[in-house]
Amino acid sequence: MDATNRKIEAARAALAHVEDGMRLGIGTGSTAEEFVKLLAEKVADGLTITGVPTSERTARLCMELGIKLSSLDETPVLDLAIDGADEVDPALDLIKGGGGALLREKIVASAAKRFIVIADGSKTVDCLGAFPLPIEVNRYGLEVTRLAILRVAQELGLSGELTLRSARDEPFVTDGGHLLLDASFGRIPDSRALSAALVAIPGVVEHGMFLGLTTLAIIAGDDGIEVMQSAG
Ligand SMILES: O=C[C@H](O)[C@H](O)[C@H](O)COP(=O)(O)O
Numbered sequence: 594m595d596a597t598n599r600k601i602e603a604a605r606a607a608l609a610h611v612e613d614g615m616r617l618g619i620g621t622g623s624t625a626e627e628f629v630k631l632l633a634e635k636v637a638d639g640l641t642i643t644g645v646p647t648s649e650r651t652a653r654l655c656m657e658l659g660i661k662l663s664s665l666d667e668t669p670v671l672d673l674a675i676d677g678a679d680e681v682d683p684a685l686d687l688i689k690g691g692g693g694a695l696l697r698e699k700i701v702a703s704a705a706k707r708f709i710v711i712a713d714g715s716k717t718v719d720c721l722g723a724f725p726l727p728i729e730v731n732r733y734g735l736e737v738t739r740l741a742i743l744r745v746a747q748e749l750g751l752s753g754e755l756t757l758r759s760a761r762d763e764p765f766v767t768d769g770g771h772l773l774l775d776a777s778f779g780r781i782p783d784s785r786a787l788s789a790a791l792v793a794i795p796g797v798v799e800h801g802m803f804l805g806l807t808t809l810a811i812i813a814g815d816d817g818i819e820v821m822q823s824a825g
Contacts, residue, residue, distance in 0.1 A: 594813075594815055597627075599714065599814065600624040600677075600711070601627045601631075602813040602818060603627075603711035603712060603713060603811045603812065603813040603818065604624060604625075604627040604628035604631050606711075606813070606820075607675045607709050607811050608628065608631050608632060608635065610673060610809075611632065611635070611642060611673065612672075613641055613642070614641060615643070615673055616643045616645065616663075616668050616670065616671045617642045617643065617644050617645065617673055617674070618645050618647065618671045618674025618702065618704065618705050618708075619632070619646050619647060619660075619674075619675065620647050620694075620698060620701075620711075621646075621647045621648040621650060621651045621676065621677070621694035621697075621698060622676070622677040622692045622694070623677070624677035624713070625647075625675070625677045626651075626654060628675055628711060629654050629655060629658060632660060633655075633660055636660055636661075637659065641661075642660070642661070643662075643663045644660050644663070645662070645663055645664070645665050645701055645704075647676065648692070648693075648694040648698075648768055649768050650692075665701060665704060669704060670706075671704050671705040672705070672706055672707070673705055673709065674701050674704070674705035674707075674709070675709045675710075676689070676698055676701075676702065676708070676711070677689075677710070677711055678710045678716055678803075679691040679724045679801070680716055680717075680718045680721050680722075680723065680724045681710060681821070682718055682719065682721050683719065683821075685808075685809075685810050685823045686804045686807070687801075687802070687803040687806075687807060688721050688722075688726055688727075688802060688803075689727075690726075690727030690729070690773070690801030691724065691727065693727070693758070693765055693773055695800070695801040696729050696767060696768075696771070696799045697768060697769070699799055699803060699806075702803060702806045707808040707809070708806050708808050709808060709810070709811060710807050710809070710810040710811070711811050712810065712812055712813070713812070713813050713814070714815070714819075716812070717812060720780045721780075721781045721784055721802065722779050722781035723779070723780070725775040726776040726781070726801055726802065727758070727773050727774075727775055727800070727801040728755075728773065728774045728775075728791060728799075728800045729767055729769070729771045729773055729800070730771060730772050730796050730798060731772075731796045731798060732772055733796070734795075734796050735772065735796070738795075738796030739774060741794045741797075742755060742791065745790035745791065745793075745794065746776070746778055746787070746790075749783065749786055749787055751781065751787070753776065753777040753778040753779060754776075754777045755775070755776050756774065756775045756777070758774070758775055769798065784802050784804055787802070788800065808822075808823050809821070809822055
């Protein structure tokens with residue numbers, strides 16, 4: 594099975610958790626898009642859900658495919674959110690934001706009673722950090738924020754490159770109008786300490802570590818689907 598088919602299988606397994614009438618957070622990225630396509634088929638067959646998208650990109654796809662959307666302000670409590678991930682560790686902590694949508698994704702996941710992650714087997718890791726950690730930052734004071742991130746990382750024994758994300762030779766701008774710094778620190782043994790230190794920096798808007806948010810991870814590998822359940 595190739596990676597796309599694994600994503601489709603994970604998405605299909607997640608769809609089984611979607612019930613009629615649900616208020617549903619809908620993720621961003623290539624795996625989430627496979628989920629949206631399958632969800633749209635169910636909606637065409639009569640399933641009724643209210644979707645809250647995690648990005649403009651996902652909103653466009655949902656609208657094209659006939660999925661009814663609401664804003665998070667109109668629908669601030671969600672029954673379920675389903676999204677992809679860049680890394681999943683054994684505690685179901687994640688790195689997300691490879692597609693630049695981490696801020697809305699985290700707000701939506703935190704508004705949901707249950708958060709299901711869908712991924713192909715290549716995303717599982719023993720320890721977060723091989724995937725560069727996306728950090729969403731305010732444009733104002735970018736250099737001050739960059740230096741502060743490097744300083745707190747160093748205090749935690751981490752070092753590495755911080756790269757301003759770009760797209761088509763321009764800085765990548767998130768849906769919230771912010772910039773992204775991708776932090777290649779390598780293994781992050783204490784993700785909670787790094788999280789606390791990053792959010793204390795005034796110019797940091799949010800980071801891509803999703804800690805303690807995941808209810809269930811549905812991982813599709815060559816041998817089929819593995820469902821990992823949160824201990825909490
Ligand atoms: O910002 C994007 C998201 O966090 C994605 O869910 C994540 O990057 C995984 O994307 P993909 O399913 O394309 O690997």
